[in-house]
Amino acid sequence: MQVLNPGSGLWIIRLSARDLPLPFFKPSLYRAPKIILNENPVSAVSLFLAPWVVPISSPVIADGAVAIRDGRILAVGDASILQSQFAEARVDGCQGVLLPGLVNAHIHLELSAYNHTPRPTPDQSFCDWIRALLKLRQAGDISAHETVRSARQMLEQQRNAGTALLLDIGNNILAPPASMQTPVEINFLLELLGPDAKAEEQVLARIGSLPDVVSATAHAPYSTTAGIMKALKKRADRLGHIFSLHVAESVDEVALLRTGQGCFREFLEERGAWDGRFPRPGKKIQGVVEYLADLGLLDANLLCVHCVQVNEQEVQLLAEHGCKICLCPGSNRFLGVGVAPLERMLHHGLLPAIGTDSMASNESLDLWREMRILREDHPCVSPARILTMATLGGAQAMGRAQDFGTLAPGRMAGLLNVNSPALQRAQDAEQLIDILTGHGQPDKLCWISGNGNATV
Template sequence: MAGPIVADGAVVLHNGTIAAVGRFGELVGAYPGAHLVDHPGCVLMPGLINAHIHLELSNLAHLGQGDPAESFTGWIAEMLGEREALGFTGTHVEEAARTVLQAQYDSGVLALADIGNTGVAAQLVNAFPGLLFPFLEYLGLTRGSLVPALKKLEKADDTIACTAHAPYSTHPELIRALKKRADRLDCLFPIHVAEPASENSMLTSGRGEMADFLRERGFYEDVFTWAGIDIAGSVQYLHSLGVLNSRTLCVHAIHVSEDEISLLSQSKANVCLCPGSNRFLQVGRAPVAAYLRQGVLPALGTDSAASNPELSIWREMQLLAEDHPEVDPCDILRMATAGGAAALGIEQEYGTLGPGRPGRFLAVAMPEDIHKEQELCAALVDGGSSMHVQWVSS
């Protein structure tokens, strides 16, 4: 929602497209023969955007329902152990993913960006009534894993969008190769960035919890460290690799400096925040106000059921407001709509309501009659997953 809120508003639909948006009284006069459909006590608004989810981890929801993680690396070890025990693929994985995907749409999510290793989401694209963008994730930090990964990438079909997992898990040459391919194909390039603070310490000194964890598992080589490289954090590291541009989506981006936010703003890279997952994994809070000050409007994502007890963009807005009371609720609402659409590159069609855009949006029931913009935004943001939504289309 990037434009002004219209009190007593209406939307005119024609052949599946929005023809006009404005005040009800004015549009009734301008379109005298139109069929009227009333939505009393509701707000008409764009569909929500979930800019980061891992559908293939939906069968691991029991992990996200437990106590908050004691450590980030401990959670990774537990999650990987569960995947190995239960199976990375299979009917149980696909059914859980399908259930979560339908629940996303039912809650008002129009578009999602999914990250996975198995291709489960790609099998569900045609079954989803909204827009599902699946990305095949690559990782591998050692030199021994680099050559096979590059060969696999070279053989990948151009219809498959490929991306890197994170700086702490992906060789820099592989990150560059993945980004080069994404730019060639005009694909989005989502990558986990600065989620745990230990990623920064690993990149700047080769030490800390993440470096120790990878060494213990044999995924880190002493000949391949970043000690001595003149970088201050994960975002600056990605900048040094030349992979930040308008088609880069930095997911989480918690432990970033003001200078790094400037790099993101200057490069026009996008950011996706996942407050629910961050709270469960206890990795910290993103500097939301600093992003907004520097002109970066983040998107929102739920992350996976393995690290979030409730996959709801409404709840993500609610948690963000709780964690950052200084942030305008209208800005938070924009993150879940216009910010998400811009991050996924679909802002010309979605994220706001306007003439020429697809005629599919939400009617959201409000608890009381509200007309002031700030109060309306606050009611939508603070309502959490209890919000009742209905899809509207011609």
């Protein structure tokens, strides 16, 4: 394992392709990408030309180019202009499209082996799904070795599907996955929870003993006391870590916080963890975001994941406090919890990120599929906006927009090159983005590394 920038507050683990269990890789699910190595000596300029360049932060360029030096993007623009500007550069021609790597802003790699968690039937609740998942986890049928192996396999799949950056949430720090030389970068958050006073005491003690290099976060308002959430948020703010929280995923969660009733109350009672803390005495709240606002947790360092059951006032609250949002449309569809009000979020100036969540609550963890589901769920939202969510939205949510999410001078040079017969037939930028967001993973996908010393 290589821990990078521990002082920066981000716990970044780089994994090595050679440490990944390739024999377990299923090519039927994900096509392995071809890797293009830029063997130019460091400090020399490389120029990659393509029929289409999609910078995200600026308009699509037909017959465009990206100039790279020392692992960073130097310039993005018209191919003929950059060729004359960098006349000495080594030139590589690509087919199809150049775009930034995708960002998966919510995943649980440690649940990759739980793809047999039953999908709730129409008469089952969100709590029934949690019961089923906990039963599987507590049965101990999946060994630690299998958990790590599945997590590594999933990571390889993420890389092969064009993901450059992941926000991974886990209850365990998995065996260190060794140094990575692929374009995938992981920001790992250790997730803690505790629903009652007894658990709170134990979790607060654990928080006090965590080394600063470990980023820690809370699970959800229904599973974690206000005291634990406040302590973890305070710690995250002090260390400059992201504070990610599952928020308003189901109507059952809203019901618990508002009335202290519903399936979550039954669930907590079953586990001997109900101590009557909802509804909060003297506090009349309408929703989960309002509850978080009341606790003073809303700010730009809070990443609210799901946000399905939020009303207009709550979206406004999130926007006013500059909170980050991550939508998980595939997981929401799998669990039947509803559709997040994306149009309202965009109307209030929010740019949500996209996450896949885990194999316990999704059919596959494929951001191309997530974009397609968003297109289906929100036909009035422009495809360009959805592609921006999958790239820049994720980078902003993770505080990494200086490196990821766009093709712009100064960004890291992990370029994604994709192609397919449909993309080749695109007549204009609009058609191109429509295909990129509506057709699933392109047939051909490869990474371009911009540093002569890097191996990918």
